[in-house]
Amino acid sequence: MKQVVVHPERCVGCMQCMLACATAHSRSLTLLAAVQETPQPKPRIHVGAGRFNEGFPNRCRHCDPAPCQTACLAGAIYRRDSVDTVMINPDRCINCASCAMACPYGVIRFHEDPLGPSGHAIAVKCDNCSARVAKGQTPACVEICKAGALTYEEMDAAMRRKTRDVSRSMSTDADQPTIPAGVALLKSIKQSELQLSGS
Amino acid sequence: MKHVIIGNGIAGVCAAEAIRLLDVKADITLIGDETFPPYSRPMISHVLDGSQPHGKLPIRSEHFYDDQKITPLLGRRAGGIDVANRQVLLADDTRIDFDRLLIAAGADPRPLRAEGLYLKNIFYMRTQDHAKQQVAALDGARRAVVLGGGLVGFKAAYGLLKRGLAVTMLITSGYPLSMQVDETAGRMILDELVRHGLTVEVGVSVCAFEGNGSVQAAVTDAGTRLTCDMVIIGKGVLPACRFIPGAQIEVDLGVVVDEHLQTRAPGIYAAGDVAEMVDIARGCPWVNALWPEAACQGRVAGMNMAGRPVAYPGSLSRNIMRVFDLDVLTVGNANPNKDSGCRVLKAGGAAQQYYRRLVLKDDVLVGAVMINRIEQGGVLRSLIENRIPIRLPPERLMTPGFNFGQLLI
Numbered sequence A: 001m002k003q004v005v006v007h008p009e010r011c012v013g014c015m016q017c018m019l020a021c022a023t024a025h026s027r028s029l030t031l032l033a034a035v036q037e038t039p040q041p042k043p044r045i046h047v048g049a050g051r052f053n054e055g056f057p058n059r060c061r062h063c064d065p066a067p068c069q070t071a072c073l074a075g076a077i078y079r080r081d082s083v084d085t086v087m088i089n090p091d092r093c094i095n096c097a098s099c100a101m102a103c104p105y106g107v108i109r110f111h112e113d114p115l116g117p118s119g120h121a122i123a124v125k126c127d128n129c130s131a132r133v134a135k136g137q138t139p140a141c142v143e144i145c146k147a148g149a150l151t152y153e154e155m156d157a158a159m160r161r162k163t164r165d166v167s168r169s170m171s172t173d174a175d176q177p178t179i180p181a182g183v184a185l186l187k188s189i190k191q192s193e194l195q196l197s198g199s
Numbered sequence B: 001m002k003h004v005i006i007g008n009g010i011a012g013v014c015a016a017e018a019i020r021l022l023d024v025k026a027d028i029t030l031i032g033d034e035t036f037p038p039y040s041r042p043m044i045s046h047v048l049d050g051s052q053p054h055g056k057l058p059i060r061s062e063h064f065y066d067d068q069k070i071t072p073l074l075g076r077r078a079g080g081i082d083v084a085n086r087q088v089l090l091a092d093d094t095r096i097d098f099d100r101l102l103i104a105a106g107a108d109p110r111p112l113r114a115e116g117l118y119l120k121n122i123f124y125m126r127t128q129d130h131a132k133q134q135v136a137a138l139d140g141a142r143r144a145v146v147l148g149g150g151l152v153g154f155k156a157a158y159g160l161l162k163r164g165l166a167v168t169m170l171i172t173s174g175y176p177l178s179m180q181v182d183e184t185a186g187r188m189i190l191d192e193l194v195r196h197g198l199t200v201e202v203g204v205s206v207c208a209f210e211g212n213g214s215v216q217a218a219v220t221d222a223g224t225r226l227t228c229d230m231v232i233i234g235k236g237v238l239p240a241c242r243f244i245p246g247a248q249i250e251v252d253l254g255v256v257v258d259e260h261l262q263t264r265a266p267g268i269y270a271a272g273d274v275a276e277m278v279d280i281a282r283g284c285p286w287v288n289a290l291w292p293e294a295a296c297q298g299r300v301a302g303m304n305m306a307g308r309p310v311a312y313p314g315s316l317s318r319n320i321m322r323v324f325d326l327d328v329l330t331v332g333n334a335n336p337n338k339d340s341g342c343r344v345l346k347a348g349g350a351a352q353q354y355y356r357r358l359v360l361k362d363d364v365l366v367g368a369v370m371i372n373r374i375e376q377g378g379v380l381r382s383l384i385e386n387r388i389p390i391r392l393p394p395e396r397l398m399t400p401g402f403n404f405g406q407l408l409i
Helices: A016-024 A067-071 A098-102 A130-134 A140-144 A155-170 A181-197 B010-022 B041-048 B128-138 B151-162 B183-195 B291-305 B377-385 B394-398
Strands: A002-006 A046-049 A055-058 A077-080 A085-088 A109-111 A122-124 A150-154 B002-006 B027-032 B070-074 B078-082 B087-090 B095-097 B100-103 B107-109 B122-124 B143-147 B166-171 B199-202 B206-212 B214-220 B225-227 B230-233 B237-239 B268-270 B275-278 B318-323 B326-332 B343-349 B354-361 B364-371
Touching: A002 A155, A016 A046, A016 A140, A067 A077, A067 A098, A067 B291, A085 A122, A098 B291, A098 B318, A098 B326, A098 B377, A140 A150, A150 A155, B002 B010, B002 B095, B010 B027, B010 B100, B010 B291, B041 B128, B041 B151, B100 B291, B122 B128, B128 B230, B143 B151, B143 B225, B151 B166, B151 B183, B151 B230, B151 B318, B183 B199, B183 B318, B183 B326, B183 B343, B183 B354, B183 B364, B214 B230, B268 B291, B326 B377, B343 B394, B354 B394, B364 B377
Parallel strands: B002 B027, B002 B100, B027 B070, B100 B268, B122 B230, B143 B166, B143 B230, B166 B199
Antiparallel strands: A002 A150, A046 A055, A077 A085, A109 A122, B078 B087, B087 B095, B107 B237, B206 B214, B214 B225, B318 B326, B326 B364, B343 B354, B354 B364
């Protein structure tokens, strides 16, 4: 089964995935209309700043077994085996934030959601774009990512490709680096800026 | 293999599920005091505050026992364990054979010693039945007294305030939630409740209740008389281990277990509110009577009972609550002893409506308190639970932009 694979070393921090994610989880499904919706749709992928201000796309890992599922007081979090996805039932969620305390990655947010019950906040997190995938589309964050930081592939294939990339970059006649030159440059600029500023 | 589980709380239920997952043929008997389908105990406070209906409490189907092929013995309490003959004794002298036994008997509310406890509308807060009775008593109630400033007392007070009652909370320690948070956080929570109409009396306890059939007043040891038409007692819980033979199974405050959740008696395990094991943050034996903890322990105990050895690293206290506009998260040891050699870092405070407190032992995080913006609390909990040395300046963990990416090299 294909899944979203994150390559943080490639992320340039453009946050396009956040916009695409919020749009994909809006009622209108278009960016222009989504920004005018109430409640406003919010992203379920979160690009944070890493230690050198580099981008870090953080999304649900759909753990198995999922700590959030075990900790859910209301029995609202469940695993949909057919798509290997941890889901939150918005109608059962009681917004107790027990899952926030359980999630080791900090990817769950609490707010009113266009796809949830109106008038009150619930726990919201990545659902692997199951609605899009059911229609044969790829997850929105992957589709929009220009830097190759988010890919949609079989995990085995991704692992093999990564191993191959690393071994190729280690060999003496390496013809291409693992990270595109532009991304590597941007990262080193950010890193040196931070070092120069002394923080 | 005959598995017997004492207790149908979340630890017992998760253990039964784990056994069934690993062994389809296992014979599982579950002895439960409560006859209601498996439900979410922490949610009873949401039923009291009116945000959730009583009908939403069950978290397993009503056919749970049939689906999992479990023989339920509900409405019965275990009265003893015959370790030598490997039998559980019920109160009516029935004996049930076992090969593997799980003690997941949970905990009972710490009883209050006071006169007039027989009066109507004086409640403990532990079971769905208590919540049902409390909600029924709300009709026409105007003034309530809550005893205890711990988690239960707090949630009871919050629920009653939300229902529009005038609530007086009596606490014996200097500030509420003194077991969970430090004084700064405790005061912020208290101020929030007081702002919403709570009256708090510190350093007093109740010695008697007065009334004519139903409670009408609580009399304190200071001699004051508080009129009320409802009382909720939240003085914490005690592990239900009176029926356990201490000669064969070591009982301290709770039933002492090893890293496989096995008691001193081979083949007999304990999990949940009744079990005592090492506390990861404190480094000493502790009873952490918490629901998510019980769920994990139940599952691990079940796996061990079914023959798959799984170690449990120890328990960890953790709590999260939403009190009006405050979100409060606490993990591990927030109040270390002065001589423990721990370093405490703080940021924010009441004025900012944002507070952070980190407790570090050397370079390992052992405790954290967060007020508001609690989304990254799970990352801190994971750092504490896995005892991961912190390599970035710990102050960074308290900044609003902290995220998982900063822990990577």
